[in-house]
Amino acid sequence: MAGKRSLMPPGEDALLARLLSKVPVCAGLGPGDDCAAVPGPARGEWLLLKTDAVAEDVHFLRSHDPAQVGWKALCRPLSDIAAMGGTPSEALVTFFSPPGLDASWWVRFYEGLGRAARRFGVTVAGGEMSRQTHGIAVSIALTGRVRRSHLATRSGGKPGDLLVVTGRLGGSPGGRHLTFVPRLEEGRWLARHARPHAMMDLSDGLGSDLPRLAAACGGGFEIDRPRIPRHRGCSIEQALSDGEDYELLLAVTPARWNSLANRWRGVFPNLPLTVIGRLTATPGLPADWPSGWDHFRTPDARGKS
Amino acid sequence: MAGKRSLMPPGEDALLARLLSKVPVCAGLGPGDDCAAVPGPARGEWLLLKTDAVAEDVHFLRSHDPAQVGWKALCRPLSDIAAMGGTPSEALVTFFSPPGLDASWWVRFYEGLGRAARRFGVTVAGGEMSRQTHGIAVSIALTGRVRRSHLATRSGGKPGDLLVVTGRLGGSPGGRHLTFVPRLEEGRWLARHARPHAMMDLSDGLGSDLPRLAAACGGGFEIDRPRIPRHRGCSIEQALSDGEDYELLLAVTPARWNSLANRWRGVFPNLPLTVIGRLTATPGLPADWPSGWDHFRTPDARGKS
Numbered sequence: 001m002a003g004k005r006s007l008m009p010p011g012e013d014a015l016l017a018r019l020l021s022k023v024p025v026c027a028g029l030g031p032g033d034d035c036a037a038v039p040g041p042a043r044g045e046w047l048l049l050k051t052d053a054v055a056e057d058v059h060f061l062r063s064h065d066p067a068q069v070g071w072k073a074l075c076r077p078l079s080d081i082a083a084m085g086g087t088p089s090e091a092l093v094t095f096f097s098p099p100g101l102d103a104s105w106w107v108r109f110y111e112g113l114g115r116a117a118r119r120f121g122v123t124v125a126g127g128e129m130s131r132q133t134h135g136i137a138v139s140i141a142l143t144g145r146v147r148r149s150h151l152a153t154r155s156g157g158k159p160g161d162l163l164v165v166t167g168r169l170g171g172s173p174g175g176r177h178l179t180f181v182p183r184l185e186e187g188r189w190l191a192r193h194a195r196p197h198a199m200m201d202l203s204d205g206l207g208s209d210l211p212r213l214a215a216a217c218g219g220g221f222e223i224d225r226p227r228i229p230r231h232r233g234c235s236i237e238q239a240l241s242d243g244e245d246y247e248l249l250l251a252v253t254p255a256r257w258n259s260l261a262n263r264w265r266g267v268f269p270n271l272p273l274t275v276i277g278r279l280t281a282t283p284g285l286p287a288d289w290p291s292g293w294d295h296f297r298t299p300d301a302r303g304k305s
Numbered sequence: 306m307a308g309k310r311s312l313m314p315p316g317e318d319a320l321l322a323r324l325l326s327k328v329p330v331c332a333g334l335g336p337g338d339d340c341a342a343v344p345g346p347a348r349g350e351w352l353l354l355k356t357d358a359v360a361e362d363v364h365f366l367r368s369h370d371p372a373q374v375g376w377k378a379l380c381r382p383l384s385d386i387a388a389m390g391g392t393p394s395e396a397l398v399t400f401f402s403p404p405g406l407d408a409s410w411w412v413r414f415y416e417g418l419g420r421a422a423r424r425f426g427v428t429v430a431g432g433e434m435s436r437q438t439h440g441i442a443v444s445i446a447l448t449g450r451v452r453r454s455h456l457a458t459r460s461g462g463k464p465g466d467l468l469v470v471t472g473r474l475g476g477s478p479g480g481r482h483l484t485f486v487p488r489l490e491e492g493r494w495l496a497r498h499a500r501p502h503a504m505m506d507l508s509d510g511l512g513s514d515l516p517r518l519a520a521a522c523g524g525g526f527e528i529d530r531p532r533i534p535r536h537r538g539c540s541i542e543q544a545l546s547d548g549e550d551y552e553l554l555l556a557v558t559p560a561r562w563n564s565l566a567n568r569w570r571g572v573f574p575n576l577p578l579t580v581i582g583r584l585t586a587t588p589g590l591p592a593d594w595p596s597g598w599d600h601f602r603t604p605d606a607r608g609k610s
Binding site for chain 2: 012015016018019020022023024025026027028030031035036038039040041042047049050051052053054055056057058059089090092093094096103106107110111113114117118122123124125126127128129130131132133134135137139141143
């Protein structure tokens with residue numbers, strides 16, 4: 001383990017584990033993956049359950065277009081449904097509204113949310129509105145469906161599996177964090193055709209999320225950093241640490257890679273699919289691995305660009 | 306309509322209707338009832354979906370025991386599952402945490418949430434933690450199950466149906482808003498044995514909620530106010546307007562009442578079941594009907610006692 005930091009879970013994961021020790025936990029696929037999954041609604045299907053949140057001055061600013069905030073609020077949990085290879089279905093929208101906020105803010109928010117809902121086949125099943133004393137906050141819970149044989153989790157990766165990412169990373173604080181497109185179609189295609197051993201979405205940044213995937217698989221990882229696909233003008237450091245990429249990270253068996261890459265180019269010619277490294281048997285982090293983004297560790301906020 | 310105010314939806318309901326016009330709405334039983342309901346997970350079953358929220362200085366104070374806040378946060382949506390005659394299953398917990406709040410607050414919150422989860426057969430399937438700049442807020446989304454033949458909605462009441470409430474109303478700001486017991490067992494029993502034409506839970510107070518039930522049924526109502534069962538020391542006005550009673554309100558056919566009341570006493574000897582009035586064919590509110598509690602109309606907050 002010389003030259004590696006111990007694979008300590010970051011603050012958020014440690015707090016979550018402590019909190020979950022206080023409650024009865026779901027018997028299906030529960031906390032710790034992108035979505036929870038329980039049997040149903042049809043035979044051979046799983047029901048996916050996910051909740052996500054955006055808060056003012058953390059994930060967006062009051063000066064941002066509320067329609068973009070509504071888009072983002074729904075697309076964040078959609079990205080998690082994508083990471084399970086699933087198809088989204090119903091949304092429950094809870095919002096907290098501060099004194100003096102005009103109702104038109106929420107109307108515009110719902111316009112953006114509605115645009116995302118129509119595009120990705122989601123219907124709104126209900127919601128709850130509450131006042132709070134300061135700031136806007138929204139939580140969206142989503143259901144989804146996935147065939148049991150297509151369910152992609154975080155934990156099945158094996159040493160030697162190739163680590164693959166969709167799209168390009170870095171630079172989301174410049175605006176992409178409000179306009180990104182969740183990889184639903186790509187996630188379903190990959191679950192069916194790549195049969196990944198593990199898959200997750202990159203919401204906190206590769207620097208935070210890759211160690212989570214490797215830890216869930218019981219091992220470590222090696223990355224060839226210059227191979228990380230980056231948005232124009234982004235450094236490797238940004239690609240690792242900016243967060244809010246909402247691309248997919250997967251672990252696939254090397255034998256599948258060549259045919260997979262060929263078929264991918266035929267179906268998604270405009271979105272790169274890139275090998276960036278591989279899973280290893282030894283838990284631990286590379287020596288100079290950045291921590292990525294963690295709500296409960298870093299004081300700087302996303303969306304403050 | 307002389308002597309009646311027009312049945313204008315209160316501010317919260319009007320805003321909700323405006324927001325829902327912007328989004329595709331669930332094809333099953335969607336927004337407007339206590340829970341949404343969609344087919345599944347098993348044949349002849351419906352999946353219930355509900356989200357609810359608590360915010361600091363609105364539903365609780367920082368000085369309250371966080372374990373009681375956790376209890377309340379889960380029991381609020383449980384009360385809605387009860388109103389559908391359902392059995393709860395999985396919870397998704399989203400929380401917003403302000404700077405400087407010690408993690409021990411959340412540990413204690415989860416202890417209370419865990420106590421409610423164990424008591425009512427709920428498991429935690431996932432969650433999300435987010436920072437926000439001020440104040441604590443929590444949203445909990447719940448799934449539940451109900452046999453299709455037992456599903457109780459708000460909208461089936463008919464003119465002449467008796468209006469019936471469980472328990473006693475009023476006085477929740479004195480502390481009961483943190484410690485109430487959701488009427489899950491009672492709701493299931495009533496759905497099976499009373500076959501109510503309509504049922505809902507009283508979260509905003511009879512003054513707000515009864516007009517909603519009557520409007521959903523397409524009519525109005527008459528109440529014999531002195532018959533409203535009240536907690537010790539509460540006025541009729543308090544019983545109508547305090548809110549956060551979390552009792553059940555149902556509309557039952559008069560022919561069922563006598564046998565229903567007898568069987569109820571045998572099964573729930575310590576909880577009153579009381580006829581307070583009846584549904585009528587004419588929409589509208591009684592002349593001096595109080596508005597009850599509405600987050601988006603009244604500046605005073607619950608829990609500030």
